[in-house]
Amino acid sequence: MQRFSRLYADLDRTTKTNAKVQAMVDYFRDVPPEDAAWAVFFLTGQRLKRLISGRLLREWALNATGYPDWLVTDAHAAVGDSAETVSLLVDQGLVEPAGAARSLSAWMEDGILPLRGQSADIQERTVTAWWNHLPRAEIFLLNKLLTGAFRVGVSKLLVVRALATVSDLPRPAISHRLMGQWQPTAAWYEKLLDPKSADDDRSRP
Amino acid sequence: MVRDVVTLTPKGLYCPAGDFYIDPWKPVERALITHAHADHARPGSSHYHAAKSGVGLLKKRLGQDTAIQAHAYGTRVPLGDAVASFHPAGHVLGSAQVRIEVDGEVWVISGDYKCDEDPSCETFEPVPCDVFVTEATFALPIYRWDPIEQVMRELMRWWQANAEAGRASVVFCYALGKAQRLLAEIARHRQAADRVIYLHGAVDALMPAYREAGIALPETATVLDQPKDKSFAGELVIAPPSAFGSPWMQRLGDCGTAFASGWMRVRGHRRRRGFDEGFVLSDHADWPGLLQTIEATGAKKVYATHGYSDTLARYLKESKNIDAEPLATLFEGEGDDT
Numbered sequence: 001m002q003r004f005s006r007l008y009a010d011l012d013r014t015t016k017t018n019a020k021v022q023a024m025v026d027y028f029r030d031v032p033p034e035d036a037a038w039a040v041f042f043l044t045g046q047r048l049k050r051l052i053s054g055r056l057l058r059e060w061a062l063n064a065t066g067y068p069d070w071l072v073t074d075a076h077a078a079v080g081d082s083a084e085t086v087s088l089l090v091d092q093g094l095v096e097p098a099g100a101a102r103s104l105s106a107w108m109e110d111g112i113l114p115l116r117g118q119s120a121d122i123q124e125r126t127v128t129a130w131w132n133h134l135p136r137a138e139i140f141l142l143n144k145l146l147t148g149a150f151r152v153g154v155s156k157l158l159v160v161r162a163l164a165t166v167s168d169l170p171r172p173a174i175s176h177r178l179m180g181q182w183q184p185t186a187a188w189y190e191k192l193l194d195p196k197s198a199d200d201d202r203s204r205p
Numbered sequence: 206m207v208r209d210v211v212t213l214t215p216k217g218l219y220c221p222a223g224d225f226y227i228d229p230w231k232p233v234e235r236a237l238i239t240h241a242h243a244d245h246a247r248p249g250s251s252h253y254h255a256a257k258s259g260v261g262l263l264k265k266r267l268g269q270d271t272a273i274q275a276h277a278y279g280t281r282v283p284l285g286d287a288v289a290s291f292h293p294a295g296h297v298l299g300s301a302q303v304r305i306e307v308d309g310e311v312w313v314i315s316g317d318y319k320c321d322e323d324p325s326c327e328t329f330e331p332v333p334c335d336v337f338v339t340e341a342t343f344a345l346p347i348y349r350w351d352p353i354e355q356v357m358r359e360l361m362r363w364w365q366a367n368a369e370a371g372r373a374s375v376v377f378c379y380a381l382g383k384a385q386r387l388l389a390e391i392a393r394h395r396q397a398a399d400r401v402i403y404l405h406g407a408v409d410a411l412m413p414a415y416r417e418a419g420i421a422l423p424e425t426a427t428v429l430d431q432p433k434d435k436s437f438a439g440e441l442v443i444a445p446p447s448a449f450g451s452p453w454m455q456r457l458g459d460c461g462t463a464f465a466s467g468w469m470r471v472r473g474h475r476r477r478r479g480f481d482e483g484f485v486l487s488d489h490a491d492w493p494g495l496l497q498t499i500e501a502t503g504a505k506k507v508y509a510t511h512g513y514s515d516t517l518a519r520y521l522k523e524s525k526n527i528d529a530e531p532l533a534t535l536f537e538g539e540g541d542d543t
Contacts, residue, residue, distance in 0.1 A: 012472075013481055067346060068524060075347045075517050079471055088347035088470065095355060140472075 002097065004039060004104040005030055005137045005170045011152055020154050024162035034105035037189035038167055042150055044178060050148035051115055052123065053080030057143060060124045061086040064131065090128075091136040098133040104184075141166030169192035210287070210305055210312040210336065212229020213532060218314060218338070222307040223287030225254075227314045230535045237289060237315025238273075240265045240300035240509050241381060244537040254282065255375045256291040258327065262381065262415035278327065294318040295329030296488050297382030306334050312336040315538075319487065320494040321353060324389040325382070325420050331501035338532065339499060342512035344520075349369055350467070350491045357390050358506060363463065365396070370440035371507050373460035377480065380407040380445040382488050383465060385422065386444060392423045403428050403437065405444035405453065414441040428456055449480070467491070499527065508532040 009025035024043065041159045051114065062072050072089065079085040102111065111130070115123050127146065131139050132161050144150040177192050210344035211220050217229035225235040232249030239245050241262035248267045255263055257275040276282055281290045286308075291301035296317040303314045313334040321331050325540055350356075357427070360376070369373040379386055384404075391397045401424045404412070409427045416422060428442060437457045446464065448454065463481040467487025490498060495517065499507055507529040508519040514531035521529035 012476075013288060064442075065346070068520075071346065071516065071520060075345050078345055078513075080473055084472055085347065091349065093349070093351060152353075 001104050001107050001138050001141060003027065005045060005141050006036070007039070008141060008152060009155055012109050020159055021162045023164070024154070024159065025165050028166045032103070032105075032186070034186040037184035037186060038108050039080075040103050040159065040163070040178075040192070041184040041187065043152060043154055044156050045151070047150065048112075048148050049144065051112065052127070052146045054122070054147050054149070057082050057147060060128055062091045063124070064090055064128050074183040081085040081149075083147055083149060084140055086131075086143055087136050087140035090131040090139060092132060094117050094133075097134065097138065108145075108184075115146075122139055135161070163193065164172060167195070169193065169195060170183075180193060208309045211314065211338065213534070216435075218534070220287055220289075220305055220307070222286075223289060223305065224286035225284055225287075226250075227290070227303050227305060228316065228370070228536070229376065229397055235284070237291075237303050238263060239294065239303060240297055242297070242379075243419060244535065245316060246315075254284075254289070254291075256293075256299045256301040258418055259297075261298060261417055262297070265411060273327055292332045293327035293330050295320065295323060295326060298326045298385070298415055298420065300326060302332055302475045304334065311337050312338065313504075314338045315340055315498075317342070317489055318498070319490050320498060321350065323386050323488075324393070325385040325387045325415060325422075326472065329498075331498050334433065334502050334504050336506045336508070337499060337504035337509060338496065338508045339517070340489065340511055340536070341509040341514040341517040343487065343491055343496065344509065344513035344517035346492045348467060348470055348487075348491045349493060350470075350487060351485060353486070356486050357394065358505075359464075361394055361396050362388075362465070363376055363461065363482055364441050367461040368397045371459065373437035373442055373457045374463070374471065375439050375454070375460050376463050376484070377444055377446045377449050377455060378465040378467055378486070378536070379488070380405070381411050381463060384408045384443050384445075385420065386467060386488065387486070388422045388425065389420055391441070392421050397423055397441075400424075400441070401426050402443045403431070403440055405448050407445045407448070408443050428453070498526075499525075510534045511536040522530065 007023055007027040011020050014020060058072055062069060077087060130142060154171045160171050160174045163174045182188050210217050216226060216231040216233055218227040222360050225237055226233045227237045228245040229236050235252045236250040237373055238253055238255045240469055241259060246263055246266050253273040254269060255273055257277050260273050265272055276291050278291055280290060288306045290304045292304055294300040294302045294316050296319055305312045311334040313332045315338060317340050322328055345465055350405045364374045388402060404425050404427050406427055412425060424539055442457060462480045463482035463484055464478055465484040465486040467489060468474040469483030470485045491504055507521055510532040511534060518529040518531045521527040
């Protein structure tokens with residue numbers, strides 16, 4: 001997730017579209033297809049159904065830090081966003097993740113998605129343990145993904161531009177392949193960028 | 206604060222026993238000044254007292270002819286029935302906490318302070334007291350500063366990336382204190398060895414006071430004094446926030462911009478300001494710094510002023526069992542635009 005966190009920071013800090021496209025191109029070239037697939041999922045504005053509410057996240061932060069309720073409320077009022085407030089409150093000042101770093105796809109498939117259906121108690125213990133092992137920027141992203149509030153300041157058009165650059169395919173082909181329902185898997189991503197996989201393009205007007 | 210060592214009056218914090226004010230916001234007969242920022246050092250008073258190493262900056266702010274009595278840190282200064290002394294606040298060069306003793310009771314007015322080490326000024330020292338008047342600019346637990354080495358590494362990387370892209374790097378920050386701290390930190394980095402750092406005129410004007418105080422700083426030059434054909438690509442420039450978006454910036458050509466402030470810890474502040482990058486660098490104490498300092502003073506009573514004073518006072522009262530209340534002053538702390 002470190003690499004995805006860096007992409008998020010790169011996209012967040014600039015308003016220049018060329019810089020945003022370049023940041024995505026660099027990312028897609030850097031990561032394995034299973035991570036790129038999840039990144040395309042989030043960058044194109046698709047969202048997971050909310051796993052954890054912002055209120056619950058703040059409650060866990062309260063339990064983790066021992067701060068009084070009203071102080072966390074004051075902090076939330078100053079920041080204006082639960083995921084960020086919590087990341088600032090529980091931050092241990094780590095620069096790198098403690099222990100083994102997990103890729104974005106591993107986070108999604110082995111960490112975040114399996115939380116669904118777990119008891120609140122297990123969810124709290126799991127998430128609190130993650131907070132203790134991550135640098136602040138990654139806690140922020142994790143919280144955003146958990147609350148289903150992850151948004152990033154790029155249009156779908158820019159994502160298409162970046163993918164077209166990476167694959168050397170025309171933008172309309174990419175755009176077309178991104179339509180409809182798809183699952184963010186390595187196989188799907190490889191097909192998305194495959195120059196020969198023109199079967200789904202045939203129906204393109 | 207009736208019949209207290211220090212009371213709050215329309216002109217500012219006043220010590221009746223010594224007949225003097227601390228950082229008054231109106232002209233008075235005798236003023237003790239904690240530091241040279243404009244919300245603390247105001248012109249028009251008849252006699253000023255300040256810490257010795259801050260006098261150069263104060264005269265720059267108040268006028269060269271201003272009568273300022275300079276005192277070494279820790280020296281006891283009898284004033285009426287009170288004894289005052291100045292103690293390092295670690296905020297900017299020559300910044301001080303004011304300790305006031307009357308009939309064995311000790312009050313300390315913190316002014317602005319930070320606990321972290323800073324090569325451009327004297328290091329903060331907690332002063333034991335009965336009553337502590339503390340600033341509360343960043344008194345929320347979301348404000349915790351990363352180590353300065355880490356912030357500087359990020360800043361150096363950003364400078365290098367801009368240089369590789371053929372851009373200048375412009376850091377906006379307080380002209381007094383923050384700019385010189387940044388310069389002193391830059392001087393410690395090998396990447397900056399033999400480099401000239403370019404300054405906006407407002408920053409340059411305050412440099413002599415720091416150089417005269419013997420602070421190790423890199424070579425600097427002002428942007429506007431450079432020949433017309435000078436390219437700033439790859440250079441580092443330091444300017445006050447008011448210069449952001451001003452015609453002055455046109456001289457720099459293509460540039461990356463950054464704001465260095467404690468407020469940059471919150472993403473919303475960073476994005477609203479429109480800078481490319483935000484570096485979390487403050488000359489105020491963070492949340493743990495405030496709490497550690499208050500504990501170290503051993504104060505039985507704490508007044509919290511400016512910033513999140515209500516939050517700090519309530520936390521001290523309810524969670525730390527310290528008698529505390531907010532105090533409404535006209536100090537501004539780390540304002541967004543100074």
